[in-house]
Amino acid sequence: MLGCAILLAPAAEAARPVPAAAPAQAQGQMQAPRLVVVMVVDGLPAEQLQRYRDQFGPGGLRRLLEQGASFTNAHQAHGITVTAIGHSAVLSGAYPYRHGIIGNNWLDHDGKQVYCTEDARYHYIGAETGAHDGTSPALLRVDTLGDQLRYASGNRSKVVTVSGKDRGAILLAGKTGTAYMFMDDSGDFASSTYYMQQHPAWVERFHAAKPQDRYYAKSWKPLLPDSAYADDAPDPAPSLKSPNRFPFTFYSESGAPSADYYARLKASPAVDELTLDFAEAAVDGERLGSNPSGATDLLGVSLSGHDYVNHAYGPESRMSHDHLQQLDRRIARFFDFLDRRVGMDKVLVVLTADHGFANTAEFSQARHIDARRIDAKALATRLDDALGQRFKVGKLVKNVYAPEVYLDYAAIERNRLGRAEVEDAAARILMAQPGIADVFTRTQLEQGLGGATRLRLLMQRAWNRDLSGDLLLVPAAYSSFGGGDSGATHGTPYNYDTNVPLLMMGGRWIRPGVVPQYTEVADIAPTLAQILRVRPPAAAEGRVLTEALR
Structure with missing residues (x-):
């Protein structure tokens, strides 16, 4: 109850050994x-x-x-x-x-x-x-x-x-x-x-x-004694900018249950x-x-x-820890x-x-891990500028929706450029950007990435020929696409x-x-x-x- 606490691929199979069947009744x-x-x-x-x-x-x-x-x-x-x-x-x-x-x-x-x-x-x-x-x-x-x-x-x-x-x-x-x-x-x-x-x-x-x-008007409070959370990251210092501390009270600006109140229930x-x-x-x-x-x-x-x-x-x-309890x-x-x-x-x-x-990038950085928040929009701008300088034409990047980059193949054809050549140039430019570990092109993915690495296998499985973009980006470990200076995310291999x-x-x-x-x-x-x-x-x-x- 609330009040004190809420009690509330291809080629994928090759490397997978199949254990012998355990004796079982029919x-x-x-x-x-x-x-x-x-x-x-x-x-x-x-x-x-x-x-x-x-x-x-x-x-x-x-x-x-x-x-x-x-x-x-x-x-x-x-x-x-x-x-x-x-x-x-x-x-x-x-x-x-x-x-x-x-x-x-x-x-x-x-x-x-x-x-x-x-x-x-x-x-x-x-x-x-x-x-x-x-x-x-x-x-x-x-x-x-x-x-x-x-x-x-x-x-x-x-x-x-x-x-x-x-x-x-x-x-x-x-x-x-x-x-x-x-x-x-x-x-x-x-x-x-x-x-x-x-x-x-x-x-x-x-x-x-x-x-x-x-x-x-009730609150989410920790279920366990304070000592149970001793190994968790410390709560942020109290401030209007960092309200991420217990207790979390459920309320609405209107003074009665309404949309903003129901939205607050979701992160709890x-x-x-x-x-x-x-x-x-x-x-x-x-x-x-x-x-x-x-x-x-x-x-x-x-x-x-x-x-x-x-x-x-x-x-x-501590919030994640308590939520699981x-x-x-x-x-x-x-x-x-x-x-x-x-x-x-x-x-x-x-x-x-x-x-x-x-983990949040800041938590990882405090442990000397090179974790970054990658601004995908800024990355796209740098890529388009660099491709323009390389091929002397403008606007070869159509869209970016990380981790996918969509190239303008019509512009590539109009300018009599080779698709694979532009893809390879884009991949090299992106690989030089901080926080990017790998880039796979449409040409590579259509032909099949091959190789023995787990990362290549997982990225090949994630890419759909009909629906996916033309460049598939892999951020460096513990880095992620997104701005801001708080919170965590997921999405990598x-x-x-x-x-x-x-x-x-x-x-x-x-x-x-x-x-x-x-x-x-x-x-x-x-x-x-x-x-x-x-x-x-x-x-x-x-x-x-x-x-x-x-």
Whole structure:
């Protein structure tokens, strides 16, 4: 409760050894789960799970770690590690070069911004819909495990997802599931007309109770004693410019719950508590796990708060540390709920993350690491000026949307320049800029990067021939694109961004224990397909995690 504290690629497979299958009873003799729960903690680095594990309570993350399989070397195995791409991987088992989600946003060939789940043909139910709000999975080019589950059951299986972000819900739901997302203006969870024309009665009852208003004028305070946070980065000194200190009080300028108040809930444990409240309402309202047909249901829960907190304060902060502890206690209550409603012996749980996080640049600099905040706009200007001097023509850079650079190929042709020559010159210019570690050109990527380095493999997977830019930039380790002088981000192919938790729990199907072998989030969908005895998604490239199966 709030008051004192909220309790709220190509060639990719070549280097991946496949462990020998563990002895297991025949799949045909094992009853399928009644409910599969797939949880994605947005922006949770694997190292935070391990660093704080001794402080977790008994029923949440600790339960997963002790009673499930813990894959300690699991990765989001693509080079641009952002929310939309990571969520797309979880239940498709595919990489961006196949599934078509190349970022949260990108530019089309005319320079127009595209949002990963936008679709102007649909709108939110009972809520205002902006031009780039997420309303459908139209841009996801592949199917998902949920789609295969519904196909195999004759649509009797239910697939329901919920998230604090529209992309978190929509990309887990696939083509045939039903997604609900947090509305910033009202604090409600709404679906879109892609899925239905009006909400079912259970959703209307949830809205009528207004659970999002219970935090008003209450505060987020640390859950644990001060000594528990002794190894965290110190809070900033008190000032109007640095309000990043406990306690955080939820309020609005109007003096009553309104849009600015609901927005404040997102960078706190409150948004995740509300998400799990809604997930519980969905279990009851849709009878998930108690499907009268006996079919397996799938519940996807994307918990967005940790990403917002890490962006605002950095993963080294006391706020990030406490947020994970608060989330752990709320997950424990969620598991207790599932045990009462369905029975945890009938539930298979998977928990992972869409990406990790770098430390704030200033935190890294204090530890003598050359971390930079790279101004992409200034970088583009320098590149265009240098190309103009080199080729004696103007404006060869069409657009920049980091880490992508879009060249003006029409101008290149008009000036009778060679495409590859301009690309190579641009790459050399960019490589000389502070904070840039590598640059790959369209010509290189179309031919296939090859080579044995992990970085080249991950960047090749991240690039889509039809959608991506003409130069793909890789910042130096611990550097990132963006301005300002506070907060943290993610998006690179480095371990701090790719290494995420992967936990699977379900005593009938999953062998408990630590699994140290290299694993990918793309392995989740094929593994669940094996357990559920359904066809894997068409574009899945992951493997079945046989070492964790009973």
